[in-house]
Amino acid sequence: DIVMTQSPLSLPVTPGEPASMSCRSSQSLLHSNGHNYVDWYLQKPGQSPQLLIYLGSTRASGVPDRFSGSGSGTDFSLRISRVEAEDVGVYYCMQVLQTPLTFGGGTKVEIK
Amino acid sequence: EVQLVESGGRWVQPGRSLRLSCAASGFIFGNYVMSWIRQAPGKGLEWVASIGGSTYYADSVKGRFTISRDNSKNTLYLQMTSVRDEDTAVYYCAKDMQQMAYWGRGTLVTVSS
Numbered sequence: 001d002i003v004m005t006q007s008p009l010s011l012p013v014t015p016g017e018p019a020s021m022s023c024r025s026s027q028s029l030l031h032s033n034g035h036n037y038v039d040w041y042l043q044k045p046g047q048s049p050q051l052l053i054y055l056g057s058t059r060a061s062g063v064p065d066r067f068s069g070s071g072s073g074t075d076f077s078l079r080i081s082r083v084e085a086e087d088v089g090v091y092y093c094m095q096v097l098q099t100p101l102t103f104g105g106g107t108k109v110e111i112k
Numbered sequence: 113e114v115q116l117v118e119s120g121g122r123w124v125q126p127g128r129s130l131r132l133s134c135a136a137s138g139f140i141f142g143n144y145v146m147s148w149i150r151q152a153p154g155k156g157l158e159w160v161a162s163i164g165g166s167t168y169y170a171d172s173v174k175g176r177f178t179i180s181r182d183n184s185k186n187t188l189y190l191q192m193t194s195v196r197d198e199d200t201a202v203y204y205c206a207k208d209m210q211q212m213a214y215w216g217r218g219t220l221v222t223v224s225s
Contacts, residue, residue, distance in 0.1 A: 001171075039211060041157070048204060048218060049149075049157060054211040061213070092157055096210040099168045101159040 002027050002095045006104035012112045013083040021107040023076045023093035029056075030073050037097035040069055040078050043106075044089040052091075053078065085111060114138040114214045116205050121219030124195055132219060134188040134205030142183035145209040148190050150201035151218075158201075161190065162209040172198075195223045 003026040013019045029036045036056035041049040051060040053069035056076060066081040080087055090106040120132040134146070145164035151157050161179040162168045169177065178191040188205050202218040 037210065041212075043157075048215040049212075050215070051211060051213045060211070090156075094157075094159075099162075100170045101162075101209070103157045103159065106156045 001100055002029075002098065002102050004093055004095055004102050004104035006091075006093055006107050008107060009105070011107055011109045013080075013087075013109055014112050015085055016082050019080045019083050019087075019109065021078050021091060021109075023071075023078070023104050025074045025076075025095055027097075028073045029076075029095050029097045031097065036072050036076070037095060038069075038071075038076050039094045039096055041092045041094065042087075042089050043092065044086075047089075049092065083109075083111075114207065116207065116214055116216035118203060118205050118216045118219035121203060121221045123222045123224065125225055126196055126223055127194055129191070129193045130195060130221060132190040132192065132203055132205075132221070134190075134216060136186045136188065136205075136207070139207065141181075141186040144207055146179075146181060146188045147206045147209050147212065148179060148188075149204045149206055149212075149215075150199075151204070152198070152201045155201075160203070163188070164209065168209075192221070195221075197223050199223050 005024045007022045040053035043049040057069045093104040115137045117135045147162040148160040163179045176194045180189045200223045204218045205216045206212040207214040
């Protein structure tokens with residue numbers, strides 16, 4: 001099984017400032033088609049998860065452009081260019097290259 | 113508008129069975145892979161199973177849970193048998209197996225004696 005490891009566990013942020021988090025996979029998520037099969041989700045308090053990024057760097061419909069995903073192979077990151085108060089919650093990366101699909105443990109973003 | 117509404121969650125004793133349902137609307141249900149994901153209280157997300165042309169399961173539920181669908185009723189199911197304490201979780205259904213852009217609100221399953 002592919003293990004997804006996220007860091008940090010907790011990320012205090014200041015509104016208006018950038019924030020970044022990391023996700024590492026135990027195996028390469030780069031497919032022969034050139035795509036990295038990693039998704040990013042945000043679970044706001046009391047809500048269901050919502051898709052932010054797919055294929056490593058493609059923003060989902062309706063996701064603000066302050067969110068960006070990058071990386072390739074086994075190292076990925078999610079960056080928020082200017083954090084807003086509504087961005088608090090737990091961010092999860094998920095590999096969708098092969099079953100069993102696996103999530104990282106999450107990074108909890110909270111306002112300082 | 114895509115809507116996914118889970119139901120069937122309840123308290124159940126270890127070793128018993130339970131069936132969850134997910135009613136889908138707003139898209140051509142039969143054309144899409146569907147998935148179940150769960151979240152134990154205070155814990156992270158865990159993929160459980162997906163169904164398209166084939167079925168796929170997490171090792172933790174293989175042989176105990178069965179994912180199925182009725183395309184005529186636009187409904188996804190998760191038959192849970194021999195449930196364990198560690199199956200206690202909110203169970204979400206989601207459209208697709210990758211790029212899961214639509215999730216239900218979840219249904220709570222509590223396994224306890």
